[in-house]
Amino acid sequence: MNTQFNEKEISPLASIEEWEDDVLQRYPDPEATDKSKEEYRNYTDSERVDTVREFYRLNHTYQTYDFVVEKEREFLAFNKREMSIWDAVDFLNTLVDDSDPDTSLDQLQHLMQTSEAIRADGHPDWFVLTGFLHDLGKVLCLFGEPQWAVVGDTFPVGCKHSDKIVYPEFFEANPDSQDERYNTKYGVYEPNCGLKNVKMSWGHDEYLYQIMKPYLPEEALYMIRYHSFYSQHRENAYDHLMSEHDHKMFEWVNKFNPYDLYSKVPVPPDAKALRPYYEELVAKYLPATIRF
Ligand SMILES: [Fe+2]
Numbered sequence: 470m471n472t473q474f475n476e477k478e479i480s481p482l483a484s485i486e487e488w489e490d491d492v493l494q495r496y497p498d499p500e501a502t503d504k505s506k507e508e509y510r511n512y513t514d515s516e517r518v519d520t521v522r523e524f525y526r527l528n529h530t531y532q533t534y535d536f537v538v539e540k541e542r543e544f545l546a547f548n549k550r551e552m553s554i555w556d557a558v559d560f561l562n563t564l565v566d567d568s569d570p571d572t573s574l575d576q577l578q579h580l581m582q583t584s585e586a587i588r589a590d591g592h593p594d595w596f597v598l599t600g601f602l603h604d605l606g607k608v609l610c611l612f613g614e615p616q617w618a619v620v621g622d623t624f625p626v627g628c629k630h631s632d633k634i635v636y637p638e639f640f641e642a643n644p645d646s647q648d649e650r651y652n653t654k655y656g657v658y659e660p661n662c663g664l665k666n667v668k669m670s671w672g673h674d675e676y677l678y679q680i681m682k683p684y685l686p687e688e689a690l691y692m693i694r695y696h697s698f699y700s701q702h703r704e705n706a707y708d709h710l711m712s713e714h715d716h717k718m719f720e721w722v723n724k725f726n727p728y729d730l731y732s733k734v735p736v737p738p739d740a741k742a743l744r745p746y747y748e749e750l751v752a753k754y755l756p757a758t759i760r761f
């Protein structure tokens with residue numbers, strides 16, 4: 470449990486899905502009908518805008534290079550819990566917040582809608598599995614981590630924050646912006662050094678990537694690790710750090726993103742009926758239990 474943050478700073482959002490709803494508003498489905506976009510806009514009230522703003526303020530203020538180093542030390546020891554993937558999904562599902570009227574979709578449904586949409590398009594099974602797993606890193610919330618250290622757009626730390634990141638003005642309060650080691654274009658990095666040498670802000674993406682590293686193909690690992698790196702995969706804000714190889718791999722990140730954002734369907738997948746398929750798929754790639 471983080472004792473240095475108060476309750477308001479740990480949970481500025483009513484539910485962590487508010488962040489995803491905000492992303493969806495920023496990057497609406499180009500194929501959605503005007504009517505469904507309109508319905509979405511009507512739902513968004515000013516209170517939500519304020520909580521999302523506060524969420525980004527905290528995220529941009531506290532996600533420093535040192536904070537990431539500290540979280541890596543804390544969580545990459547993987548000594549919190551050992552569980553099967555299905556236990557992790559059940560565990561994550563306890564995150565459902567029934568105070569939010571829009572959260573009729575629980576975490577399992579989001580995962581299955583994503584993976585089922587990938588499966589319906591005939592992609593390879595590891596891609597389907599990636600859709601099914603991609604947000605499991607959100608179990609960080611259940612370990613008492615602040616929402617802004619679990620979800621939110623991710624961005625490189627250790628170099629200048631791009632003004633293409635949402636609410637860039639909030640980085641003024643980030644101590645790294647005043648630190649000359651970190652506030653130049655390249656900061657601690659070399660031009661086009663490749664993202665494998667770049668530290669990202671801490672959250673569910675990096676955490677799950679580190680967990681899945683031994684088991685999944687590289688394309689899947691890129692999708693998991695960078696799926697919230699919107700300032701790059703939507704805005705190309707960090708081309709100067711990317712290698713040729715990163716660009717090639719980001720084709721997969723780009724392929725994955727619409728499934729994550731736009732796969733909500735009115736009739737949720739039948740989790741019970743699909744479970745045997747997913748159990749087999751999980752068993753094909755992953756060990757019986759995983760250390761979180
Ligand atoms: Fe995610």
Ligand SMILES: [Fe+2]
Nearest residue numbers: 579603604729
């Ligand atoms: Fe997601």
